[in-house]
Amino acid sequence: MLIKKPDDIKSSEITDERLYMNRRLFMRGAALAASTAATGYLYQKLLAPEPQRLTPAGKAEPGTQAAPKSWGLPGEEATTYADITNYNNFYEFDTNKTSVARRAANFVTRPWTVAVEGLVNKPKVFDLEELLRFPQEDRIYRLRCVEGWSMVIPWLGFPLSRLLAEVEPLGKAQFVAFETLYDPKRMPNQKSDVLDWPYVEGLRLDEAMHPLTILASGLYGEPMPPQNGAPLRLVVPWKYGFKSIKSIVKIRLVERLPPTTWNKAAPDEYGFFSNVNPQVNHPRWSQATERRIGEFGRRPTLLFNGYAEQVGQMYAGMDLKYYF
Amino acid sequence: MKDIQFRKILVFVNSLVPLALLGWDAYRQRLGANPLEFITRTTGTLTLLFLLISLAVTPLRKLTGLQWLIRFRRMLGLYAFFYGFLHLATYVWFDKSFQMRDITADVWQRPFIALGMLSFFLMIPLAVTSTDRMIKRLGGKRWARLHKLVYVSAIGGVLHYYMLVKADTRKPLVFALLLALLLGYRLYTTYSGRLKARPLSISKQTPPG
Numbered sequence: 001m002l003i004k005k006p007d008d009i010k011s012s013e014i015t016d017e018r019l020y021m022n023r024r025l026f027m028r029g030a031a032l033a034a035s036t037a038a039t040g041y042l043y044q045k046l047l048a049p050e051p052q053r054l055t056p057a058g059k060a061e062p063g064t065q066a067a068p069k070s071w072g073l074p075g076e077e078a079t080t081y082a083d084i085t086n087y088n089n090f091y092e093f094d095t096n097k098t099s100v101a102r103r104a105a106n107f108v109t110r111p112w113t114v115a116v117e118g119l120v121n122k123p124k125v126f127d128l129e130e131l132l133r134f135p136q137e138d139r140i141y142r143l144r145c146v147e148g149w150s151m152v153i154p155w156l157g158f159p160l161s162r163l164l165a166e167v168e169p170l171g172k173a174q175f176v177a178f179e180t181l182y183d184p185k186r187m188p189n190q191k192s193d194v195l196d197w198p199y200v201e202g203l204r205l206d207e208a209m210h211p212l213t214i215l216a217s218g219l220y221g222e223p224m225p226p227q228n229g230a231p232l233r234l235v236v237p238w239k240y241g242f243k244s245i246k247s248i249v250k251i252r253l254v255e256r257l258p259p260t261t262w263n264k265a266a267p268d269e270y271g272f273f274s275n276v277n278p279q280v281n282h283p284r285w286s287q288a289t290e291r292r293i294g295e296f297g298r299r300p301t302l303l304f305n306g307y308a309e310q311v312g313q314m315y316a317g318m319d320l321k322y323y324f
Numbered sequence: 325m326k327d328i329q330f331r332k333i334l335v336f337v338n339s340l341v342p343l344a345l346l347g348w349d350a351y352r353q354r355l356g357a358n359p360l361e362f363i364t365r366t367t368g369t370l371t372l373l374f375l376l377i378s379l380a381v382t383p384l385r386k387l388t389g390l391q392w393l394i395r396f397r398r399m400l401g402l403y404a405f406f407y408g409f410l411h412l413a414t415y416v417w418f419d420k421s422f423q424m425r426d427i428t429a430d431v432w433q434r435p436f437i438a439l440g441m442l443s444f445f446l447m448i449p450l451a452v453t454s455t456d457r458m459i460k461r462l463g464g465k466r467w468a469r470l471h472k473l474v475y476v477s478a479i480g481g482v483l484h485y486y487m488l489v490k491a492d493t494r495k496p497l498v499f500a501l502l503l504a505l506l507l508g509y510r511l512y513t514t515y516s517g518r519l520k521a522r523p524l525s526i527s528k529q530t531p532p533g
Binding site: 044149296298 | 436488490
């Protein structure tokens with residue numbers, strides 16, 4: 001073994017101090033860059049917002065040419081198509097509102113049928129195309145979510161009463177029960193047990209027959225995007241959003257008050273009626289105000305979501321705190 | 325090894341990365357349809373995350389023997405406080421526009437908000453007494469006892485998260501599980517004879533390695 005004596009090391013082999021410092025600086029720079037990149041990556045994976053998915057390829061945002069500034073609601077403008085289609089509560093796909101658009105993107109809605117049955121003279125399984133042949137109207141409604149945010153949405157649809165007239169409800173029928181598709185292969189989050197699937201909702205018959213109540217087949221003049229409840233969903237504008245059940249496959253007329261999904265999940269928090277009411281708070285948060293998507297501050301929430309004139313008398317004399 | 329100074333810089337800069345990216349996304353208007361909800365949720369998550377990381381320092385140090393890990397604990401705890409402050413500020417400023425009456429009503433009526441506030445306020449004395457001078461002034465033992473408040477704050481914070489979700493409790497439960505592990509480790513080391521807790525080293529001496 002050869003052990004070199006100190007003076008055996010040629011001076012040329014000694015790393016120059018400046019070079020040594022440079023290398024250290026370089027290593028530190030690299031460590032800083034690599035670690036922040038890793039942290040940034042983790043942030044993107046775990047916390048960052050999902051990019052908004054826009055309209056079907058190549059199409060401009062529908063509202064930009066077609067929509068007039070005000071939609072007949074004074075001082076209120078329609079929420080943008082991008083926001084309406086990228087901020088959805090649709091637990092069948094994802095519990096994260098900004099992930100639903102991506103997870104629902106490939107949801108197949110053809111063929112599709114809606115069975116209308118129960119206490120009716122003429123029960124019938126409708127093909128979706130039949131329902132789309134009913135005259136479709138533009139309806140611009142506020143939508144108030146129970147979570148405290150709201151939108152203004154230009155729906156396309158037809159009155160539910162139009163469909164119910166076809167099947168001729170019997171005198172005994174007092175309520176209408178609705179059911180969403182149950183198919184965990186197509187609705188992946190139905191494999192989880194966050195809610196009791198399939199999603200079910202209900203209305204009193206007079207609420208279902210009310211002219212404001214529609215079955216919506218589209219928005220902004222376009223067919224309904226999957227994340228908003230394609231191909232056909234209920235819209236009841238004076239009730240919290242979760243009442244407006246999506247992707248409906250069954251409508252049943254019944255005598256007794258039907259079970260509803262959120263009421264089953266938390267009976268003290270979500271009642272059968274769930275009318276928008278600033279006076280009746282959610283046990284865990286206030287319902288007095290709401291954040292209109294696209295606006296900065298909060299707006300006062302209106303009784304029956306601003307439709308008191310049209311729907312108020314259906315609830316005349318009712319204790320709205322008790323029947324929440 | 326002098327590198328501890330550099331490692332501190334590494335931790336400092338990396339802890340700011342989420343805030344920088346959040347700010348960048350906000351600037352580009354990429355926070356989605358409800359930016360304020362997103363900021364509130366993200367700063368809240370970061371608060372809990374930094375609480376968990378700072379609570380992980382001691383177990384990690386004991387399990388790996390890497391004594392110098394303790395040098396990051398103060399900074400990590402202060403980052404938890406910092407993100408907690410941003411979280412509260414978003415609520416007070418953007419959600420409530422400094423309407424004290426609304427805020428007090430919220431605190432009285434909604435346990436999850438009261439619990440969140442309490443958990444934040446419990447961090448204030450810890451942040452205030454985090455300097456070397458305050459440690460000396462209080463004396464190590466009293467200081468350590470005071471700083472056990474962080475356990476209460478972390479439990480309160482995780483409960484606050486659990487109570488506000490509508491139905492999908494999976495994420496808060498993950499936080500709860502991690503916190504239970506970290507606190508469970510402490511209970512285990514305190515009460516088991518086999519693994520006796522080593523004294524905290526707050527000394528300036530640089531450990532080997």
